Amino acid sequence: MPFCNSATMEMHLAEISQAVAQGAHAVLLMDQAGWHSSAKLDVPDNITIVLFPSRSPELNPVENVWQFMRDNWLSNRVFTCHDDIVDHCCEAWNKLVDRPWTIMSIGMRDWAYRS
Numbered sequence: 001m002p003f004c005n006s007a008t009m010e011m012h013l014a015e016i017s018q019a020v021a022q023g024a025h026a027v028l029l030m031d032q033a034g035w036h037s038s039a040k041l042d043v044p045d046n047i048t049i050v051l052f053p054s055r056s057p058e059l060n061p062v063e064n065v066w067q068f069m070r071d072n073w074l075s076n077r078v079f080t081c082h083d084d085i086v087d088h089c090c091e092a093w094n095k096l097v098d099r100p101w102t103i104m105s106i107g108m109r110d111w112a113y114r115s
Contacts, residue, residue: 009035010042017044031060061107068106069096 001008020026026047030036037051057063073092079085096103 004033004035006035006038006041009038013042013044013047017046020046029059064106065096065103068102069093 001011016026016028024046028047028049029052030049031052032054035041036049043049052059069089069092073095074088077088079088
């Protein structure tokens with residue numbers, strides 16, 4: 001999607017809703033981005049959104065994805081222009097996408113699997 005806003009979030013939720021098995025219910029954990037928590041957001045009946053507490057990046061695994069990309073492909077550089085930044089970010093993202101096991105290991109949370 002070209003934008004992060006409530007309209008695109010609703011389209012995303014509609015896609016997720018269609019993938020939820022009949023009779024099941026999805027719970028989505030999200031940060032408190034405005035488009036995740038807007039009162040105007042139309043959330044399908046088979047989805048519940050649970051928002052992370054404010055200022056708690058340790059609960060959001062995607063924060064570690066960005067850190068991994070910075071540590072491995074995006075830091076210690078001088079970018080020549082906006083397009084150069086976008087190109088390097090796209091290249092880093094594509095490298096990461098080619099490594100699904102890396103993504104899984106970055107996103108794991110030991111506390112989520114404790115008994």
